[in-house]
Amino acid sequence: MFNPEKKILIVFGTRPEAIKMAPLVKEFQKYPERYNLKVCVTAQHREMLDQVLSFFDIVPDYDLNLMRPGQNLSQLTADILLGMKGILEDFCPDFVFVHGDTTTSMATALAAFYNQTKVCHVEAGLRTFNKHSPFPEEINRQITGRITDLHFAPTSKSSENLLKEGTNAENIVITGNTVIDALFLAQDKLKNYEDDEIKYLKSLELTQNKVILVTGHRRENFGEGFINICNALKIIAEDKDVLIIYPVHLNPNVQKPVKEILDGIDNILLIDPLGYPAFSWLMGKSYFIITDSGGVQEEAPSLGIPVLVMRDNTERPEAVDAGTVKLVGTNTETIVREAKSLLTDKEVYDAMSLAHNPYGDGLSASRIVKAINNVGE
Template sequence: MSGRQRIAIVVGTRPEAVKLAPVVRELQRTRWAEPAVLTTGQHGAVVRNTLACFGLRPEAELAPPANARGPAPVAELTAGLLSSLGSRLRATDVHAVLVQGDTSSALAGAMAAFFAKIPVVHVEAGLRSGDARSPFPEEAHRRMIAELSDLHLAPTRAARRNLRAQGVAADRIVVTGNTVIDAVVAASRNPCHRTVPELREMEQDSVPLVVVTAHRRENWGEPIRRVGRAVAVLSRQYPDVTFVVAAHMNPSVRTAIEESLRDRPNVRLPGPIPYDAFARLLSRSVLAITDSGGIQEEAAAFGLPVLVTRDNTERTEGVDSGLARLVGTDETEIVAAAEKEFAREGVLDARKPDLPFPRPNPYGDGRAARRCAAACGWLLGLAPKPSDLTDQET
């Protein structure tokens, strides 16, 4: 590995593991990079298992902050992450630090690198909802990470416009597409039943599937309960549709979404689902009901309509393209929006084609990780700057 540039990739949560795994793989293929995955303990074993879906293992697993496996206050979580990451970076020779998105781990990683005078690369830079308190605390995290970053890897042109509006220099931005498209299509090729036997029956038959998730901090409590009650109503109205509730690892969040659904015969409650199985499930579904930003993007890889149970979204491209619709957490709105989707011709009549990119994807072309890796090489003076994603309007 002599002469290679050591790049630390900070991974704290499952979405970070998903979106950074393709970048790590691309860095491994270069002649100049020595990627080192550092996991922060924020999502514990779930991150380790998700990385394994892509054939990756962390170089170092940092001790999780106190209460990291529960609903720790954001300030305490961030302080613990910053301390552990700062110690690790000071003890190793690192030439650049990659962070992704808007988690506490991403913010702490960017801050630790900045304090150590190490260049910061922000993957999925430039998402903005326009409201600093929604989603909380992610929107504020994004803005702060932008101030600390040396290279901004924007997933879309809209994200680039947001960065320019914040004052980021144009020559510090590369539009790459979103790496989640690379990840979800690759992962969806693994059969569900290999990792989740409970999903074997759904893999074999042609029953229409609806994927449901809920986890956003601003939705904790009654909003998530309303989502659960809306799904219960839909399960009664559409007995031939199977609703799969992919629960969050936080037990209180899981209880809130599941409490109205436990006795419904066409509702499956498998608990947290490994990423490759979840990707396969998305590829087979006819609708997603979710407050997840990542699923809004992942669903687009399969042309899957999404009902977004939030009041706003930073993934505006999906809304603009017609794939996503903001419905909030009002039970009546969710039910009405789902009824409208089910009424479209053919939605409930046949098995969904298992093909990626059935329509133009607003989030990229599946080659984002390659551009991200090349951009890191350019930042370090080891490779030419890659061209922006230019083959589709975003």
Template structure:
């Protein structure tokens, strides 16, 4: 039986009864917080009753992000347990969200992206007859198993969503091809660009990261992140060996690797990369520190979806450690290149760009295809309009 224990109230929350619509915003991971923070602030700016819920799917990783992005959590579902499967997470989120939905009676549940928390929260709301808004709707890789389980999560979320907030026209076309009606799709851009631009104003890294950037001055900083399930095992091992050997061959390169706490990543990084010259293994960074490192990077190597969206705003070239991507806009814009699973391709691309920096210099002039920093106001305007329309119909009845 799933754990359906109590939901923790994180701060003094007053349940208001007035004319304003109530929006419940659910997240559980770092990328969700980054992308929903601008929307949460905009909702409160527009005087919505805004209830912020964390599933704590990535409990220890999200704490510094909440502080950095000035987001206060009203309720914590507390679903995180060591060694749990996606099914464990989903069942617990659904059970605990169900109780919270009954108690709070929101007009809309807003979710983001493709995590297990996102899928479970959307299903819980749908089963209670509550409308769902999906931020970053319409991303598709074309392969149901890659990335896993994210690709299928977002496809399933689309089936129960009332308002699809697509970042790009391509995302909109993906939804239309699946039979979503055009009046339910809104191209808004991705609020990650809002968050990034806001953070870059007066960005001040921690003393530790400022010191690292200073100590690697004059080096080509190679930023690496990897965490996806499909990267685990032989592919990740081969890529880490390529990166290790590339640094060893080139004395002007320093590698910076914020290591994800997943044991599949952490153990391998320690085994292959620890205690080597010019390789810096770091604990997970908060958002301001991560942006500071990104901004200082010569080249980024990553399997992250969020990094594909952030790199263009910083003018940084990106090698994507994946076979395919649901964000082809970055490839088409010339900011990113797909590496695939062959470590020889990664080696070739690293060597080529170390020898000739034409591509790296050209990326600095590319506009971000994922947004202009005004996505959150667009999303909230749609919510404002749609919930107001419903209110008028209810009052007329």
């Protein structure tokens, strides 16, 4: 019998999760007669999370507000488990939605399991099969996957990973990645949107240079990895036709080598982390991107922007196979070589920028809602 009001709880805690869950929140909100939707944020990140909520006009129903200075993974996991217990008992959802590979997702899934509530995993099935890379995300994702009832896999490759692990095929739906939905929503909103960060970026007159956008934050790159990355950027900046824009992550393990090696170089602009609207705008103006981010690997190909990934492996191999992304690790010589190739060889650049994006068509959220709509009919 069709239940006209399924109770849905969507939980996230970091900026990347918020970006990728925003289209799903918006899609469920289209059908208030079918779904009683509530949104919970753990605030594993705080300020960056709030920027995304504001941009997409999402007001959480529950806010655990857990971010603490110097917070460690053990304490965060415990706080999420205890905080989610009360929310699950208060709302009694039919389905709890979590996303990807964060500590929020893993701990929320475990709390939902303890509450005997069905878990839905968005962006399910990504794997490196190396439990230390990315750390702790790979194990967060695998634990979440073992608990999950409905797996929303972005690609056929991620679905195959789940099947190899013994997941019932009836519980897997290939949807595409909601990050593409979010990107399309953002690009549409940006036509009539301008905040102080975007005004500042526009003042730089970026069309005068080939802009290289850089992001980096992975724990496994702390230390020698970031030193190598910074040395590579310093060499790339010897080409004065290039403007490197680097929104520097606030973690001291990132700030220290970046400031020591790159501060004071004329055509390297070190700026504070950008909000999602400004970052999306800047991606669209970039010649190519150097990053260790997972989400950027998925977003940039939809804009025709090549990506060099500063990691030795990736749980997102589809873009590597498609040719839109290239793994360069943290080796200085490799980063410099591949960056210079993109800057000087049009054939190499076109081969990456014109490649097909394997991550979706912007309709992932609607496929997920349709799948939930069919549950229990």
